[in-house]
Amino acid sequence: MLRVLFFIWCLGFISGNCYAQQSGAHAELVVIQNKPLYYAYSKAEDLLASQKMDNAFEIKLNSAPVNLNTYAQLMVTGRNASSTIANNLALRLAYKNAPGTVANASEILLSRNPVLLFTQPASLGRTVSYSYVYDFIIKSFTTFVRPDTYNFSIIFTVTPE
Amino acid sequence: MRNLFFIAFCLIASLTNGQVAGSGSGNQAVSGEIVIPALQSVKVEMINTAPIKFETPDDINSQRIINGFCRITVISTVPWVVNVASGSDFLDAGNGANFRKVPAEMISIRNAAGSFIPLSTSPIPVLKSENDLIKNVFIIDLRISPSVKYEGGKYNANILFTITPD
Numbered sequence: 001m002l003r004v005l006f007f008i009w010c011l012g013f014i015s016g017n018c019y020a021q022q023s024g025a026h027a028e029l030v031v032i033q034n035k036p037l038y039y040a041y042s043k044a045e046d047l048l049a050s051q052k053m054d055n056a057f058e059i060k061l062n063s064a065p066v067n068l069n070t071y072a073q074l075m076v077t078g079r080n081a082s083s084t085i086a087n088n089l090a091l092r093l094a095y096k097n098a099p100g101t102v103a104n105a106s107e108i109l110l111s112r113n114p115v116l117l118f119t120q121p122a123s124l125g126r127t128v129s130y131s132y133v134y135d136f137i138i139k140s141f142t143t144f145v146r147p148d149t150y151n152f153s154i155i156f157t158v159t160p161e
Numbered sequence: 162m163r164n165l166f167f168i169a170f171c172l173i174a175s176l177t178n179g180q181v182a183g184s185g186s187g188n189q190a191v192s193g194e195i196v197i198p199a200l201q202s203v204k205v206e207m208i209n210t211a212p213i214k215f216e217t218p219d220d221i222n223s224q225r226i227i228n229g230f231c232r233i234t235v236i237s238t239v240p241w242v243v244n245v246a247s248g249s250d251f252l253d254a255g256n257g258a259n260f261r262k263v264p265a266e267m268i269s270i271r272n273a274a275g276s277f278i279p280l281s282t283s284p285i286p287v288l289k290s291e292n293d294l295i296k297n298v299f300i301i302d303l304r305i306s307p308s309v310k311y312e313g314g315k316y317n318a319n320i321l322f323t324i325t326p327d
Contacts, residue, residue, distance in 0.1 A: 029188070029189050030189065031189040031190070031191055033191045036193065037191060037192065037193025037194070038193055038194050038195075039195050039196070040195075040196035041195075041196065041197050041198065041200060042198075042200075043200065043202070044200035044201055044202040044236040044237060044238065044295075045202060045236060047197075047200065047236070047238060047295055048236065048295065048296060056191075057191050059189075085195060085197070136193075138195060141238075141295050142294060142295055142296075143293045143294060143295060144237075144238055144239055144240070144293045144294075144295065145197050145238045145295075146197075146239075147197055147198050147199040147238065147239065148197060149194060149195075149196050149197075150194065150195045150196075150197065151192070151193075151194050152192065152193055152194075152195070153190045153191065153192045153193075154190060154191050154192075154193075155188065155189075155190045156188070156189045156190065156191075157188050158188075
């Protein structure tokens with residue numbers, strides 16, 4: 001009886017480890033929001049300049065034995081979700097501690113479709129957690145904007161290359 | 162009892178392995194909020210600040226158009242109208258001289274259609290949004306129609322531009 005139970009435990013342990021290895025290939029993504037992504041316009045002139053929130057959030061991504069692409073995708077909700085604001089939000093890489101990572105250092109305009117932020121190269125050594133800090137930018141407006149409170153989410157996805 | 166303890170141990174060990182592995186995540190999100198009320202501003206800048214003089218009978222008997230009298234910068238998140246009005250029915254003749262009554266309607270502002278609108282204390286539309294751009298800049302012309310029936314002197318005009326949603 002004990003042998004049967006021990007066999008079951010072994011199966012459980014092995015299957016768990018297999019899953020862990022698969023999960024390792026996808027690596028673990030953690031996003032830490034450093035400050036509220038909130039802005040309330042109070043003067044018309046403010047719409048003519050970009051509003052930047054420095055170091056708004058940090059993406060932490062473990063190294064993995066495969067190249068990892070990290071994407072960002074914008075979702076705007078509310079009555080006027082399809083308005084011009086959906087085309088006015090951007091990210092800019094402020095800091096990274098991953099020397100081999102190929103990252104777009106210029107302003108990255110967010111959209112409803114995933115846009116690539118960076119590609120973290122494969123690493124066969126021990127697991128290392130890398131950090132990527134991003135500024136959040138509301139770009140200047142050139143055309144009318146419907147008065148509203150716009151709620152949005154930025155969804156980050158990691159996929160093996 | 163010993164068997165039950167062993168079974169419990171096996172189950173916990175198996176479940177724990179699965180949970181640690183499952184914590185790997187490829188999907189995270191941050192959320193935020195942007196508040197944009199209806200915002201409007203109108204800025205008026207005098208281009209030529211020199212006094213406008215009428216020094217001869219011919220000057221008095223003819224109208225004068227001052228092209229490029231002022232620059233108006235409109236910033237608005239919504240369609241808009243700019244109205245113009247005089248601060249009072251009569252021009253300001255300075256300290257102690259306001260017995261000289263020169264009507265503000267002597268001054269006209271050219272509207273977007275090219276017509277001159279005489280000033281009054283009632284706001285009259287002079288510019289209107291014709292595109293969906295947040296910022297628009299206009300150069301405004303002025304016309305002054307003096308008359309010999311008004312007493313000579315130095316007069317100041319207070320011209321008010323206001324913006325409202327259309």
